[in-house]
Amino acid sequence: MDSIKSFKGYGKVDVLEEQSFKRKNRKRLIILSVSTVVLLAVIIGAVAGVLIHKRNNTSSSTPNSTPGTELTPAASLKAVCDVTQYPTSCFSSISALETSNTTDPEVIFKLSLQVAIHAAAKLPGLPAKIGRNIVNDTRLEKVLAVCEGLFEDVVDRLNDSLTSMDVNQGEKLLSAAKINDIKTWLSTTLTDQETCLDSLMDLNSTLVQEFKAAMQNSTEFSSNSLAIVAKILSLLTNLNVPVHRRLLGVGGSEMGFPSWVSPGDRRLLQDRNATVAQIVVAKDGTGDFKTIQEAVDAVPKKSENRIVIHVKQGVYYENVLMDKSKWNVMMFGDGKTKTVVSGNLSSAGGTPTFSTATFGTNS
Structure with a gap:
């Protein structure tokens, strides 16, 4: 009997026990399913929260994504001035102007020119003011005269830059060609001011620091x-401001000349015989003048027409200065070994280095 009882568990399963077992398993499955759904809901909610937070941060950091975040005049001015070597003086000087309430980088540039002109206008009178206290110093007097001429040139070049901003109605202020001209003129203003200081330093003058302080703003x-x-072009692009770009191209050029060189000027540059000269210089007196400087002085100021000077064979011992008021001048000789200009001025002889060029121009 005991052996028979020991095999009872291998017989038929008790019905009540089977039902109880199924109920327990069903309850476990329900609990597990509910727990899984809740866990998934928590995970989905967490992920959604992170994505929404990131999207809100991205939207708030984009200037044009929401109303009220347009670029202000102050922000635009700061963006422009940040490209300069002296952003603080740039921002403070332009923002002090009553007309500085603008977001247009081109207009801001025009205001910067007005500020520079105002500062530079004080310089031409500086050498004469200081020179009143100088006695029996010929070399320093010559240097001060050079500085005065350079400062006048600074003012002229700044005014040229500002004048070039004047345009016809409907035309953009700046083009690529105009930008190149202005860059050249502004580079000249810095070179002129530095040249004045160099001339004073050549003399070991005690006036260097005084001039440097007076020139700082300019x-x-x-x-x-x-x-x-x-x-400016990259600034305009970054700030989404359109600019009219009229490039200085060589398309349509002839014989390698840029397109802005007129056909008449091309013929002059190609004319080896050069029979079109209006003024002739000859040492033997067979021309209009015996010296080159006399011929240059005879050129009308700011001439709109091309003036051609022919310098005949000979050695001309002179230092020629082409004044900035002499426009549209073309000069040629009879060959590099036939027409020679030779000067002998030097700083050792008491002439400022700036004025020692054999053939120079102050334009």
Whole structure:
């Protein structure tokens, strides 16, 4: 009997026990399913929260994504001035102007020129003011005269830059060709001011620091304008401001000349015989003048027409200065070994280095 009882568990399963077992399993499955659904809901909610948070942060950091985040005049001015070497003086000097309430980088550049002109206008009178206290110093007097001429040139070049901003109605202020001209003029203003200081330092003059302090604003403001115009196209692109870009191309050029060289000027440059000269220089008196400087002085100021000077064979011992008021001048000789200009000025002889060029121009 005991052996028979020991095999009872291998017989038929008790019905009540089977039902109880199924109920327990069903309850476990329900609990497991509910727990899984709750867990998934928590995970989905967490992920959604992170994505929404990131999207909100991205939207808030985009200037144009929501109303009220347009670029302000102050922000635009700061963006422009940040490209300069002296951003603080750039921002403070332009923001002080009553007309500085603008977001247009081109207009801001024009304001920077006005600031630079105002500062530079004080310089031409500086050498004469200081020179009143100088006695029996010929070399220093010559250097001060050079500085005065250079400062006048600074003002002229800044005014040229500002004048070039004047346009006809409907035309954009800047083009690529105009930008190149302005960059050249502004670079000249910095070179002129530095040349004055170099001339004073050549003499070991005690006036160097006084001049440097007096020139600081003009130098910084000119530098600011140069930096702005040098990078203005990229600024306009970054700030989504359209600009009219009329490139200085060589398309349609002839014989390698840029397109802006007129056909008449091309013929002059190609004319080996050069029979069109209006003024002739000859040492033997067979021309209109015996010296080159006399011929240059005879050229009308700011001539709109091309003036051609022919310098005949000979050695001309002179230092020729072409004044900035002499426009559209073309000069040629009879060959590099036949027409020779030779000067003998030097700083050792008491002439400032700036004025020692055998053939120079102050334009």
